Amino acid sequence: MTDAIVVEGLVKRFGATTALDGVDLTVAEGSVLGLLGPNGAGKTTVVRILTTLLRADAGRAEVVGLDVVRDADAVRSSIGLTGQYAAVDEYLTGFENLEMVGRLYRLTRAEARSRAGELLERFDLTGAANRPAKTYSGGMRRRLDIAASLIARPRVLFLDEPTTGLDPRSRLSMWEFIADLAGGGTTILLTTQYLEEADRLADRMVVIDRGRVIARGTADELKAQVGGQRLELTVGDAGDLKEAAGRLRPLAVDEPRLDESTRRLSLPVSGGTDDLATALRLLEGTAVEVLDIGLRRPDLDDVFLTLTGHVAEEATGPADDAATGDRTPAPAGGGAR
Ligand SMILES: Nc1ncnc2c1ncn2[C@@H]1O[C@H](COP(=O)(O)OP(=O)(O)OP(=O)(O)O)[C@@H](O)[C@H]1O
Numbered sequence: 001m002t003d004a005i006v007v008e009g010l011v012k013r014f015g016a017t018t019a020l021d022g023v024d025l026t027v028a029e030g031s032v033l034g035l036l037g038p039n040g041a042g043k044t045t046v047v048r049i050l051t052t053l054l055r056a057d058a059g060r061a062e063v064v065g066l067d068v069v070r071d072a073d074a075v076r077s078s079i080g081l082t083g084q085y086a087a088v089d090e091y092l093t094g095f096e097n098l099e100m101v102g103r104l105y106r107l108t109r110a111e112a113r114s115r116a117g118e119l120l121e122r123f124d125l126t127g128a129a130n131r132p133a134k135t136y137s138g139g140m141r142r143r144l145d146i147a148a149s150l151i152a153r154p155r156v157l158f159l160d161e162p163t164t165g166l167d168p169r170s171r172l173s174m175w176e177f178i179a180d181l182a183g184g185g186t187t188i189l190l191t192t193q194y195l196e197e198a199d200r201l202a203d204r205m206v207v208i209d210r211g212r213v214i215a216r217g218t219a220d221e222l223k224a225q226v227g228g229q230r231l232e233l234t235v236g237d238a239g240d241l242k243e244a245a246g247r248l249r250p251l252a253v254d255e256p257r258l259d260e261s262t263r264r265l266s267l268p269v270s271g272g273t274d275d276l277a278t279a280l281r282l283l284e285g286t287a288v289e290v291l292d293i294g295l296r297r298p299d300l301d302d303v304f305l306t307l308t309g310h311v312a313e314e315a316t317g318p319a320d321d322a323a324t325g326d327r328t329p330a331p332a333g334g335g336a337r
């Protein structure tokens with residue numbers, strides 16, 4: 001199988017900051033790569049270099065066999081990009097936005113219009129096609145943005161945090177769109193803060209931290225690397241988490257993880273279902289109210305925590321901030337119907 005993306009020894013510095021410190025990766029044609037890492041890891045920098053928006057200080061990168069520096073124009077005509085911040089013109093309607101992008105890609109007016117109509121339909125935006133984009137909700141902008149990146153039927157698509165700021169329902173439908181595209185043979189490089197997203201969509205993952213690759217493989221390979229089982233417990237009162245952790249200490253084979261916001265305790269264990277029974281016994285007669293208890297295999301959050309030493313951070317700020325980036329936010333009340 002040939003690689004649609006090849007990256008070797010990529011280095012990028014911004015003043016004293018080394019954003020990328022020798023990144024290597026490949027993405028097989030027709031596959032989905034999840035590029036994961038905490039805030040500031042260098043994900044967007046990789047995407048910007050691969051999409052010809054930024055030049056690396058060292059190393060090389062090829063997309064569909066074309067060098068991103070020497071053959072930048074040809075690369076641009078083979079790719080689609082949805083940036084971390086929606087690049088939608090606020091004052092144009094959804095239809096006009098897509099038509100304009102089509103024209104930028106040198107489609108004829110008729111082609112651009114028919115492709116715009118097709119994509120609006122596909123992304124469930126037909127009803128809003130003739131409204132200015134500034135009246136769209138964060139989720140609608142995100143969909144319009146992805147539609148724009150598909151105008152020219154790119155062979156390779158870059159999605160930088162495609163679902164950040166979306167509500168759970170919009171996220172699910174976005175996952176379906178992305179899975180559909182991947183099923184149709186588009187090569188996709190996806191960055192995300194949501195590990196479940198990578199787990200669902202990506203064939204392989206590359207985890208970066210401080211500009212270096214710290215792990216790579218399939219979700220299963222990464223999970224196996226972390227190993228073991230977790231005893232997970234939800235308590236009625238977040239104030240009881242420490243007490244519960246103390247009581248269950250004898251079962252733990254590693255540091256427990258406490259999350260006050262979800263009132264959840266996660267404890268690496270090795271004894272299987274016996275540990276479950278023991279845990280209940282250890283908590284008997286205490287004030288700790290157990291709402292939920294169970295054993296599970298490590299998930300990607302555990303992988304991420306083990307690898308980087310911190311949990312994946314959710315994006316900060318409300319949906320519309322994330323979607324509009326440094327543009328003027330849409331006026332209050334101008335959101336979705
Ligand atoms: N134009 C720039 N000027 C100066 N520093 C920059 C610039 N772009 C990125 N950086 C720095 O490079 C590092 C990597 O940034 P990058 O945006 O690639 O991270 P990221 O993994 O996409 O983070 P996030 O999850 O927050 O989007 C960070 O330390 C960032 O502050």
Ligand SMILES: [Mg+2]
Pocket residue numbers: 043044045084160
């Ligand atoms: Mg980023």
